[in-house]
Amino acid sequence: MTQRDKQNFIVDEREALSAYFNALLTEENILVxxxxxxxxxxxxxxxxxxxxxxxxPVVAPVVIPDERVGEIxxxxxxxxxxxxxxxxxxxMLFKVAGLSLAVPLAELNGVQEWDEAIVTPMPGxxxxxxxxxxxxxxxxxxxxxxxxxxxxxxxxxLAEEVNERLxxxxxxxxxxxxxxxxxxxxxxxxxxxxxxxxSNRTSRRWLAGTVLEQMCALIDPPVFAEMLEKGMGLExxxx
Amino acid sequence: MANExxxxxxxxxxxxxxxxxxxxxxxxxxxxxxxxxxxxxxxxPGAPYFVLGIINLRGNIVTVIDTHSRLSLAAxxxxxxxxxxxxxxxxxxxxxxxxxxxxxxxxxxxxxxYAPNVGNDDSSNFIHGVSQRDEELLILxxxxxxxxxxxxxx
Numbered sequence: 001m002t003q004r005d006k007q008n009f010i011v012d013e014r015e016a017l018s019a020y021f022n023a024l025l026t027e028e029n030i031l032v033x034x035x036x037x038x039x040x041x042x043x044x045x046x047x048x049x050x051x052x053x054x055x056x057p058v059v060a061p062v063v064i065p066d067e068r069v070g071e072i073x074x075x076x077x078x079x080x081x082x083x084x085x086x087x088x089x090x091x092m093l094f095k096v097a098g099l100s101l102a103v104p105l106a107e108l109n110g111v112q113e114w115d116e117a118i119v120t121p122m123p124g125x126x127x128x129x130x131x132x133x134x135x136x137x138x139x140x141x142x143x144x145x146x147x148x149x150x151x152x153x154x155x156x157x158l159a160e161e162v163n164e165r166l167x168x169x170x171x172x173x174x175x176x177x178x179x180x181x182x183x184x185x186x187x188x189x190x191x192x193x194x195x196x197x198x199s200n201r202t203s204r205r206w207l208a209g210t211v212l213e214q215m216c217a218l219i220d221p222p223v224f225a226e227m228l229e230k231g232m233g234l235e236x237x238x239x
Numbered sequence: 240m241a242n243e244x245x246x247x248x249x250x251x252x253x254x255x256x257x258x259x260x261x262x263x264x265x266x267x268x269x270x271x272x273x274x275x276x277x278x279x280x281x282x283x284p285g286a287p288y289f290v291l292g293i294i295n296l297r298g299n300i301v302t303v304i305d306t307h308s309r310l311s312l313a314a315x316x317x318x319x320x321x322x323x324x325x326x327x328x329x330x331x332x333x334x335x336x337x338x339x340x341x342x343x344x345x346x347x348x349x350x351x352x353y354a355p356n357v358g359n360d361d362s363s364n365f366i367h368g369v370s371q372r373d374e375e376l377l378i379l380x381x382x383x384x385x386x387x388x389x390x391x392x393x
Contacts, residue, residue, distance in 0.1 A: 120262060120376040122366060123310035134371055139352050 017210050018196055021217055024099060025151060025204055085192055085208075093185040093216055094170055097146040097158055100185070100216035107221035109171035110135070111184055116163055130162065135175060142169060142178040143228060149206070172221040177228055188214065249347045256344055256377060257324060257337040259312055264337075264378045265344065265370075270326045274340050277321040291336060294323070301325060303334035309385060310365060328386050344377070346370055351379065 084106040091102040092111075112135065119142055121131040128147035132139045146158055146165070159165045162180070169178040190211055195218060197209040206227055208220035254265035255274075280292040280303050289309040293300050303323055307314050320339040325332060351368045367381035 120369075120378070122378065123259075123262075123312050124365065132369060132376060134376065139369055139371070139376070 017212055017215060020215075021207070021210055024154075025149065025207075025217075085197075088189055088191045090187055090189050091211070091218065092170070092187045093214060094168065094179075094181045095183050095185065096179075096181045097150055097154075097165075099146075099149070100214065101145070101149075101181070102211055102214070102216045102218045103170060103172060103179075103221060104218075105187065107172055109173065109175040111171070112169045112178070114163075114166040114168055114180055130180060133169065133178060135171060135178065138175060140171065140175055140178050141228070142180055145179040145181050148228070149204075172219075173225050177225050190214075249349060251345050251347050252351075254344050254346055254377070254379065255324065256341045257322070258339040258341065259306060259310065259337060260315060262378060263341070263375055264380055266324065266326065266335075266380050266382055268343055270328060270382050272325045272327050272332065275323040275325060275334070277317050277323060277336070294334060296325065296332075296334075299332065301332050301334050303336055304386075306335045306337055310380075326382060326386070328382055331386065333386050344372070346377075346379075 084104045090105040092105060092108055093100055093102050095101070112133075118133050119131040120133075122129065128144045130142040130144050133142050134140075144162065144166070147155060150158070165182060166180045167182055168184045169180050170184065171178045190213075194213055195209040195211055198207060201207070201223075206220055206224040208218045208223075210216070211218055253268040255268050255271050256263055256265045258264070275294075275296070278294055280294055282292040283290060283302075286292070286302075289305050291303045291305045293302055295301075305314070306312075315338055317336075318338070321336065322340045323334040323336055324340060325334050350370050352370060353368045365381055365385045367379040370377045370379060
């Protein structure tokens with residue numbers, strides 16, 4: 001908690017949201033590792049450049065948050081540009097474990113009420129894999145979205161009993177995956193300028209960007225589906 | 240007449256269905272030798288976690304595995320309907336302890352759905368496919384993988 005507070009100070013409005021998601025979706029120990037990495041950098045610079053010796057030591061703490069933001073900040077160019085990104089597009093908002101997620105309507109296949117009775121659990125899979133549902137004559141794999149996207153150390157608060165938590169299933173892409181979530185909120189129209197796009201997607205590749213006004217994370221469904229297929233969850237975070 | 244038969248002559252496989260907890264599973268009938276009532280199983284020290292022990296089947300020693308733990312499922316208490324499905328995989332005879340044996344069903348190739356395999360977990364590889372039967376989903380087990388002999392030795 002204190003780590004996040006420290007990290008978020010002196011961050012401007014637009015960057016604050018990225019920092020928020022970064023903190024929310026990153027394991028505590030990674031944050032610590034990142035912080036130390038950031039702290040050592042300016043120190044090395046101070047030793048390397050002779051003129052830096054003159055600089056008062058007070059400068060260093062000011063530099064730290066800037067560097068941190070620079071890391072989080074994503075250049076506006078993305079890896080693969082989805083079509084729906086080009087002009088104004090609609091997204092549907094839904095919630096998992098307090099986190100707001102947005103899925104572009106273009107990539108949305110349908111929404112269904114959660115009912116444990118319709119889900120057939122499959123043996124021996126990851127804890128985030130709930131099982132199969134027969135959706136429109138097709139066997140669709142259902143994912144416990146919270147368990148998939150949230151780092152392990154933040155999953156402790158999640159109710160073990162899925163029925164208490166899950167209310168809806170959001171089908172993405174060609175309905176090969178269903179994301180079980182807490183609740184489905186409204187559909188909104190957003191323009192690409194309202195989104196802080198991520199380009200450097202080395203971690204959390206499913207996160208296309210963040211919608212500033214609604215404070216929500218925009219999912220890139222094809223990438224999300226690809227990650228699910230490979231069974232990438234936390235390992236993709238670099239744990 | 241013969242032509243008509245040809246058209247509907249899609250390859251059909253027979254599967255023995257059984258229950259594990261609330262789900263229904265099936266194994267290919269060609270591997271199934273017989274189904275036994277639960278008998279005394281002698282534990283084997285040092286055996287893999289999913290091996291319950293051995294039984295003497297008319298003079299032959301057969302290893303019995305706990306299908307629940309093999310498929311990473313919660314354990315269940317033996318009841319009157321608990322059965323041991325004796326399967327033969329290339330000469331290796333193994334007994335699988337299951338909650339209940341139900342019936343033999345015919346499945347056309349088109350009825351088998353090779354559902355998306357998620358991740359690369361070991362035990363998810365045991366699933367050959369699934370088949371929707373009425374309201375139920377039948378999970379078809381790949382015995383070859385489930386009874387991987389290398390793993391027994393390991």
